[in-house]
Amino acid sequence: MADQHGQKTALPAITPATTLEYREIIDGVIQDVQSVAKRRADGVRADTSMIDIGLDSLEWMDVISRIESRFRVRLPETLIDEIETSRELADAVSGLLARKPNETASQAVPEEDYIFEKSPEYLRLQAEFSKIEAAGEENPFFCEHAGISNHQTRIDGRTYINFSGNNYLGMSGDPVVTAASVAAVEAFGTSVSASRIVSGTRPIHRELESAICDFLGVPECITFTAGHTTNAVVLGHLFGPDDLILHDELVHNSIVFGCKVSGAERRSFPHNDWEAASDYLREMRDQYRKVVVVIEGLYSMDGDYPDLTRFVEVKDRHHAWLYVDEAHSIGTMGATGRGLAEMFGVPRDAVEIWMGTLSKALGACGGFVAARESIIRYLKYTCPGVVFTIGLSPASCGAATAAIRLIKDDNRRIRQLHENAAYFLEQARGAGFNTGDSAGSPIVPVILGDSLRSLRASRQMHEEGVSVQPIMYPAVPNELARLRFFVNSRHTREQLDQTVAALQKVLPN
Secondary structure, three states: OEOOOOOEOOOOOOOOOOHHHHHHHHHHHHHHHHHHHHHHHOOOOOOOEHHHHOOOHHHHHHHHHHHHHHHOOOOOHHHHOOOOEHHHHHHHHHHHHHOOOOOOHHHOOOHHHOOHHHOHHHHHHHHHHHHHHHOOOOOOOOOOOEOOOOOEEEEOOEEEEEOOOOOOOOOOOOHHHHHHHHHHHHHHOOOOOOEHHHHHOOHHHHHHHHHHHHHHOOOEEEEEOOHHHHHHHHHHHHOOOOOEEEEEOOOOHHHHHHHHHHOOEEEEEOOOOHHHHHHHHHHHHHHOOOEEEEEEOOOOOOOOOOOHHHHHHHHHHOOOEEEEEOOOOOOOOOOOOOOHHHHHOOOHHHOOEEEEEOOOOOOOOOEEEEEOHHHHHHHHHHOHHHHOOEOOOHHHHHHHHHHHHHHHHOOHHHHHHHHHHHHHHHHHHHOOOOOOOOOOOOEEEEEOOOHHHHHHHHHHHHHOOEEOEEEOOOOOOHHHOEEEEEOOOOOOHHHHHHHHHHHHHHOOO
16 A cells, blocks of 8 residues: 555565464465455465455455454454555554463464454454544434424424435325325225235235336335345345356345345456446356346435446346335436436346335335346245245335335426425535536435544534535545535425525635
């Protein structure tokens, strides 16, 4: 790794273990690198750069976690940042082991392995909180909001303009949606009390799934209890060790988690770069059984979206699947809220799997996957997220079904959302703020380039009567830390103007 002047920083001096021990350390490190990088690490040597292997930041932290577990050491973060090769990693481990006192049999298990408060994972979390406290700021997370999260919210008895939630169309709290949710609970209870395959299926499940199919123009779908669960269990179940999951580098954690569950090889390509994805497939497609390209319909950190037409062409050219996560694009993108397919005029059957959530524009809770009948039938009878877990709650079924019907009957909310989003983006950019790649969607970042600055700005906006959350490292790189604004259809022009004025006060140019 290099310092700010481009010079390589020297690693801390270490005291090597014995030759035999050191050889074992090198071998162990290389084994852990190979376990994470898989085919990319074929023929890897001790001096091979981790960058050359193509490890991304999540994979690198996976390697570090495996190393720490294998050798029962904790690598300081300052040291981790300086390591480029397996040999340097082995040197660091060797130095830490050399400084360890001899342990008797009764001391063989270090306390950090059975006392959670002393574990590296917990200490890293505590270190992040210490940085916040050292900056004189309060923890902004898990703040208690009272009432309905809409264009306004209440915190500690005060009303704020709200940009912290995904209630894009105001469906959560809508009287029609609420009444439908209550009616479903009265008819079927607060829980269906079993998995769908056993005895948990109710008429409202099929009613909701039919509404989704009709709205999107797909042959079949199946619902899940949460959006994160949907991605994790579907990707984890449909793909395995002989397969490749190729995904955009900025996809949601649930997708990365699903990749890990699957055991498939995981590779990322530069954000929205369909040409890079095609290049990867040209080189690697013949090495795998199934290959799936995973993208999102609307990226929740930046408010931008992919060129769906190009990605369809890429997956067709290389005989791959395409999986589109429309958690944020259903109800927000396209003239009538039908998402990326409507926006680009792409036939629904051109994409193998459409994923969506019920918790954002549809004002409920849960997730779904829509696809051709054979895929959905396979998931219904074999997917752990269906077979071994309870069915979606009646309340969520009733609410989401009502929300879909409202959208179909009248798309004025969608038009208003589009107008509000475009207006806020225009005003924020006109005021000189860096809104990144936001492209007319209801997600607008204001990039500040420093985590603590973002934290402080969030608190200052709160003092101005605006609820907006900071997005900091490690959720994004420190240089891309930001405030993230979720615009919804119920925001007024006055509220949007007031928010930009508050930004100008808090962040003067």
